[in-house]
Amino acid sequence: MTRLDGKVAFITGAARGQGRAHALRLARAGADILALDVCGPVAPTPYPPSTRTELEETKALVSGEGRRIVARVVDVRDFKAMDSLCRDGAAELGGIDVVVANAGINNWNRFWEMSEEQWNTLIDINLTGVWKTLKAAAPIMIEQGRGGSIILVSSVAGLKALPAQAHYVSAKHALVGLTKAAAIELGPHQIRVNSIHPWGVDTPMGHDDTLIDLVARFPTYAASLGAILAEPILASPDTIADAVLWLAGDESRTVTGAQIPLDMGATRV
16 A cells, blocks of 8 residues: 555646656555646747647556556646546546646746836746646545645746746735635645645756846846755756645654745745
């Protein structure tokens, strides 16, 4: 027996990076996986979008762990498609016990230089898309009556401000509020809700060098950055997945409404 035997984990943004790492770690712990990714461009970003091929690779890797997986190309802004996936996936796999709201994008600009489209698109994906994820999954979890764990992937930017990211900072801070409100509302159903707050992670998004250029142009921005632990500069997605596994399992059964910094001390300096 492994710690998540008989459980089903719903993961957004699962084609690659952190989402794939979460899917594999939870599958290795015994969970079947319900997954989605948009698999294409949704906004201008300094890194390439995920692809259908990458989502197929995630499916193959999970299957290689001996676990079942249902995966679809879905945009988290499309509630109808999200709701359909959750209901179809829960029927096929046997419910939903864990949710990892991981999907998100990142881009840069000083707030007064952002277009309305840049602001609105990121907020729609990184905040409203998470709300739609919970809105689709929570009724199923409540109806099945066996509790569960919901993990929102926020960021260091959800605990402190970063330059040239007012939209991202606003969305990730708002996830803290959503986490706390959802924890209160889902507590009577024994469903826990927590947020995690990584710093740089070794993913395509993490290799965006825009911040380096911004600090070169605006040196005062450097004062808002930094971490206590110097190495690694970018955390492995597997390290973040370790925390997700802990929050998904019974070892964290007393933890809800919490913010877990996975930030090498970046929010402490």
